Amino acid sequence: MKTHKNHFFILPLLFISLFFTGCKSNTDPKTDESVIEITESSENAMDPLPSWNDGATKEAIISYVQDVTNINSPNFIDVNDRIATFDNDGTLWSEQPVYFQFFFAIDRVKSLAADHPEWKNEQPFKAVLENNMEDLKKQGMKGLIEIIMTTHAGMTTDEFEAIVKNWITTAEHPVKKRKFTEMVFQPMLELLEYLRANEFKTFIVSGGGIEFMRPWTEQVYGIPKDQVVGSSIQTEYDYNNGNPVIKRLAKIDFIDDKEGKPIGINRFIGKKPVFAAGNSDGDLQMLRWTDANEHKSFQLYIHHTDSIREWAYDRKSHIGTFDKGLDEAQEKGWTLVDMERDWKVVYPFEL
Numbered sequence: 001m002k003t004h005k006n007h008f009f010i011l012p013l014l015f016i017s018l019f020f021t022g023c024k025s026n027t028d029p030k031t032d033e034s035v036i037e038i039t040e041s042s043e044n045a046m047d048p049l050p051s052w053n054d055g056a057t058k059e060a061i062i063s064y065v066q067d068v069t070n071i072n073s074p075n076f077i078d079v080n081d082r083i084a085t086f087d088n089d090g091t092l093w094s095e096q097p098v099y100f101q102f103f104f105a106i107d108r109v110k111s112l113a114a115d116h117p118e119w120k121n122e123q124p125f126k127a128v129l130e131n132n133m134e135d136l137k138k139q140g141m142k143g144l145i146e147i148i149m150t151t152h153a154g155m156t157t158d159e160f161e162a163i164v165k166n167w168i169t170t171a172e173h174p175v176k177k178r179k180f181t182e183m184v185f186q187p188m189l190e191l192l193e194y195l196r197a198n199e200f201k202t203f204i205v206s207g208g209g210i211e212f213m214r215p216w217t218e219q220v221y222g223i224p225k226d227q228v229v230g231s232s233i234q235t236e237y238d239y240n241n242g243n244p245v246i247k248r249l250a251k252i253d254f255i256d257d258k259e260g261k262p263i264g265i266n267r268f269i270g271k272k273p274v275f276a277a278g279n280s281d282g283d284l285q286m287l288r289w290t291d292a293n294e295h296k297s298f299q300l301y302i303h304h305t306d307s308i309r310e311w312a313y314d315r316k317s318h319i320g321t322f323d324k325g326l327d328e329a330q331e332k333g334w335t336l337v338d339m340e341r342d343w344k345v346v347y348p349f350e351l
Contacts, residue, residue: 048194050344051187051351057342060335061191064298068274069198075296077274079199084275085265085286086192088206088213088230090320091279091302092221093184094173096311098319100180101212102144104167108151125150145252148209153233153250157211160248164215178349181220186348188277188302192221200275205229205265207257207282211248229264231256261286273297279304284325287334299334301325306340309350 052058068077089095109119109128119125124143127135136143152160172179192202204213204223210230217223234251237244256264262285265273276283276290279302287299303322304313314322329336337343345351 048197049187049190051190053342053344055342057335057337061194061298061300064275064296065194065198068296077295081271081274081295082195082198082200083203083269083271083273084195084200085203085205085229085269085273085277085290086188087278087280087283087286088204088208089279090304091185091277091283092188092204093180094176094310095279095320096313097175099208100173100183101208102147103171103174103180104164104212105147105151107167107171108163109147112151149233149250149252152209152212153248156245156247157235158245160211161215164212168216178347181216182349183347184220185302185343186345186351187343189221189348191277192223195275196222201227203227203229203265203269203273205256205261205286207231207255207260209233210256229256229268231260257282259285262289265289276300277302278325280320280322281325282321284328287325287329291332291334299329299332300337301329301334302337303339305338306343306346308340309346310339312340 049058049061052061067073067075068082070076086092089099089101093100106128109125113119113125113129116125119129124136124139124147127133127139127143128147139146155163168181169179173183176183195202202221202223204217204221204227206213206229208230210228210232213228213230214225217228218225232253234249234253235246236249238247254260254264258281261283265271265286272293273286273290274293274295275298276287277300278284278287283301287301290297291299301322303326304311304320306312313320314326316323326336328334339346
């Protein structure tokens with residue numbers, strides 16, 4: 001992979017450091033301290049991915065960005081075509097032991113249970129109210145869809161957004177005992193910032209619900225609502241006696257997973273990405289779509305290998321299965337992030 005050193009932001013910092021070093025007084029210890037602070041600050045500024053360990057993975061990312069943003073490179077990509085897409089669950093934040101949106105749905109069942117006494121005897125709601133995860137698993141996809149439809153529909157989009165905002169600011173992960181928004185990956189936050197600093201437009205393309213993610217993605221990831229692509233349920237417009245609303249219906253509209261991801265990208269973004277990141281077989285089609293771009297592209301797969309700081313799983317996991325994607329990434333030479341080896345920290349609270 002070709003590399004090109006981008007001196008435009010490094011040289012001014014070196015100049016400042018040299019200037020202050022040259023002007024210091026050998027008899028003034030306070031000046032010495034300020035020089036040390038400026039030098040350390042300059043070194044940190046020169047590393048766009050400080051939570052990534054030095055190595056092949058970090059070098060591959062930086063080399064790619066420097067290459068395609070260098071106007072003199074044959075691989076230069078115009079700003080308008082610098083599209084980067086990221087899966088959410090397992091790529092930007094954790095996803096074990098179940099997808100975080102499912103925890104939201106479970107909490108919604110419990111909050112609505114007082115108005116539905118029949119749920120005490122009806123599956124899959126009975127299993128949720130009894131905290132019986134084994135019985136809940138037995139309900140399969142049919143039970144999961146019933147829970148999602150019941151807890152995510154029957155209200156306006158504004159009402160649903162308010163419910164999500166309240167939950168995301170208060171709910172905690174049952175294992176880590178941290179707010180879900182604290183379980184985002186610090187190295188990936190840095191990667192998003194690095195790409196945007198180089199004029200990439202960053203999108204979320206996730207199997208998660210689009211209206212579940214939109215209320216908080218800008219605050220957490222710096223990704224605005226209109227750059228979120230996700231699964232959705234059907235909606236309808238209601239004039240509502242002069243107060244227009246959009247109502248959420250208990251019908252699936254679009255599943256943004258596997259083959260749905262390239263379709264969603266084409267429908268809502270309109271351009272092939274040049275950079276794509278995922279962590280499971282559900283992201284494979286998105287990475288293939290990116291690999292088919294006429295521009296030089298970059299495919300990034302997060303491999304969950306850290307059982308101490310996060311979770312270790314891949315081929316046989318019931319969540320985030322990484323089997324075919326792992327094989328294809330190795331065959332095609334895509335970049336594989338070894339979480340245990342490549343990341344200094346996993347979560348922001350570890351800093």
